[in-house]
Amino acid sequence: MKARPWLRGLACSLIMLTVPGWANEIEDDLIITPPPAAAPAADETSDSAAPPETADPAAPPVAAEADAEAGPAASPPVEQETASVNEMGPFRFLDTDVMPGTTRRLSWVASESFLGISVPTPVLVAHGTRPGPVLCLTAAVHGDELNGIEMVRRVLYGLEADELAGTVVGVPIVNLFGFRRSSRYLPDRRDLNRYFPGNAHGSSASRIAHAFFEGIIRHCDALVDVHTGSFHRTNLPQLRADLDHPAVLDLTQGFGAIAVLQSEGPPGTLRGAATQAGIPAVTLEAGEPMRFQPEEVAQGVKGIRSLLNHMKMLSRISLWGEPQPVYYESDWVRADSGGILFSRVGLGDRVKKGDVLGTVTDPITNTRIEVISTVRGQVLGMALNQVVIPGFAAYHIGIEKSRDEVAEEAATADELTPENEAPDADVEEAPSPPPVEAPEPPPEPLPETDERPD
Known part of the structure; x- marks a missing residue:
């Protein structure tokens, strides 16, 4: 028990x-x-x-x-390495996944074109293996500007995507309509670089600009828009940039010794619209239209590659022999008589006030009139030797003044200018009239005095 x-x-x-x-x-x-x-x-x-x-x-x-x-x-080291590798995924662009370390050729198609048909525009994309920004390179917004096409081609096909940090998007020919016709304009004789960021319900130019801006530019972190001179003019390789924006100023400092001209992005231009949208942008001007110029192309390519290094997208180094000149003011020197222009200076030459830049000779009377520089600076752009009329803009001079000097002179000019009068505008840089949205009748081509180098 x-x-x-x-x-x-x-x-x-x-x-x-x-x-x-x-x-x-x-x-x-x-x-x-x-x-x-x-x-x-x-x-x-x-x-x-x-x-x-x-x-x-x-x-x-x-x-x-x-x-x-x-x-x-x-956390274990192995897991950290795996996370860093997986951090760089595919780049989703134009409804396509571009894998890290690869280069793809895609196509952009405007939703609606002037002719009512789709025209695919080639887009080159190089997607790196390491995180970084998205840099966009555009050229031939004006269909007759050929140097930029070759610059974009050389840069994109010269990249090794597996050595790249970030992504480079290149559109060699934005205005494919004008390029096929060897024309600066769209088929409706409108300048595409007057309609950005565009309007989905506007004219043909506005719709094309809107589709391009939303489909391409909005996906980028920075923009380099390549141009040339227009209408028998040529430009020294240079940057046009609004230096009041810190991000734009930083962008210009990556181009090495290429000259920089302070210029607000005029309304309607791709550069101005991108900067307004918070995407730092510069215009790279180089050479003349309707020609491929090897020296200008090589200098532009070198500047863009220097920019990639500055943005830490590539580790290659480009050496420049001189510091970068920056001009906060410029002026156009005009011919005072009609005849044949013969230049005595070249692009990049430094001139003083009173120097003879060229002569205009009347072929009938043999009268010769000298074109005299009114300022001290560097020749940034000039007209090719041709027949000119009185008032023709012949030489674009970057004025050697500091930013403080320019601001002080501007303040003085504002005080001396009557309220009911406006100072004489530099018509080459002045904004164009507001775009005409009515499809009929189409406007005539913009006259020479209404052209902006952008």
Whole structure:
């Protein structure tokens, strides 16, 4: 009778040992576990981890305490390397995934064109293997400006995508309509670079500009828009940029020794619209229209590659022989008589006030009139030798003045100018009239005096 209580207790113990989970409960009581908030991360994030009640109880207490002390920074090195590699995923662009370390040729199609048909525009994309910005290069917004086409081609096909950080998007021929016709304009005789950022319900030019701006430019972090001179003019390789924007100023500093001219992006231009949208943009001017010029192309390509290095997208270094000149003011020197222009200076020459820049000779009377520089500076642009009329803009001079000097002179001019009068505008840089949205009748080509070098 005395043994019955002992036997009864032994039987109960054997029964409890057979209950599922009982042994785990005993072991959990023996292990010093952290508070619920500090539960192991594997139980929370891993899809393959077992529920807490069936988790492996054999983890030693010392390991648990070490994990708690180490915190989140104590993740294994292998996991850190995997995360950095997976950080650079495909670049989604124009409904296509461009994989890291690859270069693709895509097509952009405007939603609606002047002719009512779709014209695919080639777009080159180089997507790197490391995180970085998206830089966009555009050319031939005016269809007769050929130097930029070659610049974009050389830069994009010269990239090794597996060495690139970020992405480079290149559109060699934006105005494919004008390019096919060897024309500066669209088929409706409108200048595409007067309609950005465009209007989805406006004229043909506005619709094309809107589709391009939304489909391409909005996906980029910076823009370089390449142009040339217009209508028998040529430009020294130079940047047009609004230096009042810090991000734009930083962009210009990556181009090496290429000259920079302070210029607000006029309304309607691609550069102005991009900067207004928060995308720092510059215009790279180089050479003349209707020609491929190897020297100008090579200098532009060198500047863009220097920019890629400045933006930490490439590690290559381009060496320049002289510092970057910056001009906060410029002036056009005009011919005062009609005849044939013969220049005595070239692009990049430095001139003083009173220097003879060229002569205009009347072919009938043999009268020769000298074109005299009215300022001191550098020749940034000039007309090619041709027949000119009085008032023709012949030489574009970057004036060597500091920014403070320009601001002080502007303030003085504002005080001296009557309220009901406006100072003479530089018609080459002045904004064009507002675009005419009515499809009929189409406007005539813009006259020479209404052209902006952008």
